[in-house]
């Protein structure tokens with residue numbers, strides 16, 4: 574593995590490298606030491622205010638998430654999860670809380686856009702406009718591109734603006750994301766084939782560029798699929814995530830100015846020529 578690939582794998586998106594547990598479970602377990610301390614203090618009769626106990630549990634959970642090198646967002650989730658629940662309950666008991674229907678609506682929205690991530694370990698986050706610029710630059714005249722897990726259709730919509738000659742396709746597993754991508758591409762005019770389904774069922778043999786912005790979890794399987802199906806000379810382009818054992822032929826930094834490795838805004842396109 575090259576230094577660049579090793580650096581990319583060690584980025585903010587790497588999956589709990591020090592544990593062999595799913596990150597969500599590890600993040601949950603990280604609350605246990607602080608909760609045990611709080612329970613001991615409560616049993617021993619210490620008269621500590623509830624907000625302080627919540628702070629101890631959350632700070633401990635965030636520290637453990639950092640120590641276990643969970644992806645960076647788990648540190649923030651662990652730090653803010655309990656305090657926000659405490660705040661919501663406090664407001665609710667005072668009678669000026671949020672209407673519970675909003676929580677239901679937020680849950681449904683999350684489920685429709687991301688429930689599949691529990692199984693695929695690929696949540697929804699969006700490519701930057703810089704990524705789409707690079708894709709548009711690399712497409713041959715009248716070339717074809719597929720976005721595997723096309724999300725809300727942003728990269729495809731941007732590529733189409735710059736390259737109206739291109740044949741574009743996307744496949745997306747989450748129904749709401751698919752619908753938004755489909756409408757977005759249709760309303761913008763032009764041709765784009767946006768399908769609802771699993772990227773593992775897509776035939777990659779027809780495309781000049783296969784673009785994927787997924788997570789570390791499916792990369793080894795994606796490599797096998799790309800090698801088996803993509804035509805010679807075509808490009809496999811992964812936003813941020815490296816292949817476990819295969820160096821990219823080219824790496825393009827598409828970070829925001831000033832971003833450092835490990836920042837959420839630090840991003841690269843890794844490009845393999847088949």
Ligand SMILES: C[S@@+](CC[C@H](N)C(=O)[O-])C[C@H]1O[C@@H](n2cnc3c(N)ncnc32)[C@H](O)[C@@H]1O
Nearest residue numbers: 693695698699700722723724745746771772786
């Ligand atoms: C990180 S987002 C990227 C979205 C879009 N490609 C972009 O760059 O803005 C990954 C998307 O892949 C979708 N996805 C994950 N696993 C998938 C699968 N097996 N088949 C199809 N889509 C999948 C998710 O629902 C999510 O919308």
